[in-house]
Amino acid sequence: MNILDDEKDKLLDHEYDGIRELDNHMPVWWLWLFYFTIAFGVGYVFYYEVFEWGPDQHEEYELEMAAAAEKYKSDEEPAAAASFEWAYSDDAAIIDKGKEIFMGMSNLCFTCHGNAGEGLVGPNLTDDYWLHGCSAEELAKSITEGFPDKGMVAYGSGAPMSNEDVNAVISYIGSLQGTNPPNPKAIDEARAVQCSAN
Ligand code: HEC
Known part of the structure; x- marks a missing residue:
């Protein structure tokens, strides 16, 4: 060595x-x-x-x-949301506000429901077929409570909005009824409730 x-x-x-x-x-x-x-x-x-x-x-x-x-605390008490008078508005300023929220990065509605509400992961919001009803109250419930087990958390992304803002989004969805956007998501069996929002 x-x-x-x-x-x-x-x-x-x-x-x-x-x-x-x-x-x-x-x-x-x-x-x-x-x-x-x-x-x-x-x-x-x-x-x-x-x-x-x-x-x-x-x-x-x-x-x-x-x-x-x-x-993430909501300024509104749930009781206040329950007693709020939900209604489809045809006021252009309110509908525009709703569209802004729908297309906004805070609530992300468009990512699942499509840029024109035609549906993607979430259902089509422009036709006459609904899973959870199409009255203003029913839409308010869908939006404020979401469907966490299906991927939509409350308010789309968990970021709460005021009742007025929710109502604006409802009004925007109402304004989309019957718009027949391109590439609509197929009507699935489960969307049993047939009605027309607004
Ligand atoms: C992460 C995806 C996702 C986001 C974001 C989302 N949704 Fe949804 N949404 C869904 C899914 C999935 C359903 C269907 C729930 C079910 O199958 O019961 C749904 C259902 C709904 C319904 C009920 C439709 C019906 O047929 O009754 C409404 C209204 C709705 N969403 C509005 C909104 C709005 C407004 C926003 C934004 C504030 C939003 N969603 C954000 C996925 C999403």
């Missing part, structure tokens, strides 16, 4: 299957990294476990849930 001069002193006296080891020092950068992880670990334990300055994972969860509840 060829051994360089300065390696003689470092050679450990054990040998396994003809393999011998040098007693080399760990690289300095590696050692510092190692010391750093130890110091970090000690700091971590004191910060989170001993002095409890930082929130643990349960507290962090509670904080995030509280923040989300605050962020």
Whole structure:
């Protein structure tokens, strides 16, 4: 075996299957990294476990849930939505407002119901076939409660709107009735309720 001069002193006296080891020092950068992880670990334990300055994972969860509840809290009480007078409006300004919401990134209606309401993942909103009814009240219920098990969460995307805004969207949908947009989603059996919105 060829051994360089300065390696003689470092050679450990054990040998396994003809393999011998040098007693080399760990690289300095590696050692510092190692010391750093130890110091970090000690700091971590004191910060989170001993002095409890930082929130643990349960507290962090509670904080995030509280923040989300605050962020998505509806200004309207559900009771107020129930007593709101839902109605199709043919006021052009209200219908425009509804279209803006339908096409907006906050509620994403168009992504599932198509740019012209022709239906995509969600049903066609322009024809006479409905799954959940076509009265203004029934549409309000469909929109404010959604169908989470079918992929539509409340308000389309979970971002609540005022009753006025919901009513504007309803009015916009009403204005789409009988527009026969291209590429309509096929009428499926389940859409049993035949009626005309507005
Ligand atoms: C992630 C996809 C998705 C988004 C976003 C979405 N919907 Fe829906 N929507 C659906 C699906 C799927 C259904 C069918 C539910 C069922 O099968 O019972 C539906 C049903 C409906 C219905 C009832 C239709 C009927 O035939 O009775 C209305 C009204 C409606 N959506 C309006 C809206 C409006 C308004 C928005 C935006 C605020 C919106 N949707 C956003 C997927 C979506």
